[in-house]
Amino acid sequence: MSKRSDGKETRPPGMVDVARAAGVSPQTVSRALAGHPNVQEKTRAKVLAAVEQLGYRRNNAARMLSSGRSRTIGVVTLQTNFYSRAAVTTGIEHAAHDAGYTVSTATTTSLDTFAIENALSRLVDQDVEGIILSVPLIHTSRRIEQLTRATPTLTIDGSRTDATEVVAVDxxxxxxxxxxxxxxxxxxxxxxxxxxxxxxxxxxxxxxxxxxxxxxxxxxxxxxxxxxxxxxxxxxxxxxxxxxxxxxxxxxxxxxxxxxxxxxxxxxxxxxxxxxxxxxxxxxxxxxxxxxxxxxxxPFQHMGRLAVTHLLRHIEDPGTVPEPHTVAPRLIVRASTAPAPAR
Missing domain, CATH: 3.40.50.2300 (Response regulator)
Known part of the structure; x- marks a missing residue:
């Protein structure tokens, strides 16, 4: 990665950048680079020119696309040892496998907006068909809105952008x-x-x-x-x-x-x-x-499975209006609570 003037790392150009420069959608960029027959030569030329201008380098997974579908779900998660994050990811992987999809994970070491933008961009560059955002999103940005609008995206912690669906516990x-x-x-x-x-x-x-x-x-x-x-x-x-x-x-x-x-x-x-x-x-x-x-x-694993189910529905019908899905919590009473002691 290169450095910005303020010393922070900048990400390499991605597929969304190529799409913006060419004036087309990321899906069109993917199809143009994969040699899809339905892409007009004029459009393909604009895409290739943008690739040349930006110095965009396609990843190996994108090169192997021939059907126009990657059958891959992306997951943005925080680098942590917390049990909850691992359990959610396990549920996602099991549900994705059952549906014939693979999972690509982009890990971020912070909740900084720039870090989340980079994680989303890495997944979009891999031509994932949808993204599960498994990190809290307190502050969004124009770029995050663009990325989640271009690719079906679901969040599972209650945060959302204008284009994402939410699956969360109340x-x-x-x-x-x-x-x-x-x-x-x-x-x-x-x-x-x-x-x-x-x-x-x-x-x-x-x-x-x-x-x-x-x-x-x-x-x-x-x-x-x-x-x-x-x-x-x-x-x-x-x-x-x-x-x-x-x-x-x-x-x-x-x-x-x-x-x-x-x-x-x-x-x-x-x-x-x-x-x-x-x-x-x-x-x-x-x-x-x-x-x-x-x-x-x-129910962490259940939440992961539910997220995949909702995301796949959104992938198959991108025109659906994202609606929140709330899971009811349960109180489990064990031995650490008792009536208040007499004072």
Missing amino acids: QTLAARLATEHLLDLGHETVWHIAGPDEWLEAGQRRDGWRAALEAAGRPVPPPLEGDWTPASGYRNGLVLARIPDLTAIFVASDEMAFGVIRALHEAGLRVPEDVSVVGFDDIELAEYCSPSLTTIAQ
Whole structure:
């Protein structure tokens, strides 16, 4: 990659750039370069001229296209060790395989708009037939709008562009379920350890927690912020353990909740006898921590499969109006929650 004047890396020209320079669609560029007989020679000449002007280099997958269809789905995902991302990707791969498609993954190391643009461009250059955007998209851009308009795109975390379809769990409702469960057990209020601000899901869970407390007329403590890791849960758990009237915590992910429970144990507090803890995600380890974790279940693999089903429908009928599809959350009650202790 080359460098911009500000020192940042710039991406090489892609198929969308060729399409813009030639005044045609990316699909037309793909067909022209593949020698499709339905492309007029005048159009093919404009495409080739744009390729020459921009220095565009086709990838090997595009060269092998002869049918005009790649039978490939692209996935944009964040480089992370979090269980949720891997589980969603597994569901996508299984569903794609069952439908006769392969999956090409573009990994981004940040949620920066420029990084997501590059990931989308890499997939478009591979002639994927559709894209699943498995990263939060708080800020969109003109280029992201162009890319998702040119290629059928679906998001699975609640974020969207003007042209994308959404498959998501109702995060706000899920957080209300978790908070109301603790209030129903007699806790006066519920403290919250949220995820990072740049994740839409974290904000929606925080909103649901706050709405549940306000609806019940309970005090709303200041939320703490973690970064989804057990270490951040542990650090915040040590802070909360010093609060005298603490009896209940809603944590925005199971992995952070594991860290919280360890911190409470080290501070001499028992879970759930002294403090009840609710997590979020219901990853496989949640049932086996000590005590087993009450949590909100997110059907990650099901979400991945559902995303593929919706995307394939959109690929076959691009004229359909994208509509959100919301999956209902479930509260899984285990041993980490109990009635509020008598004071």
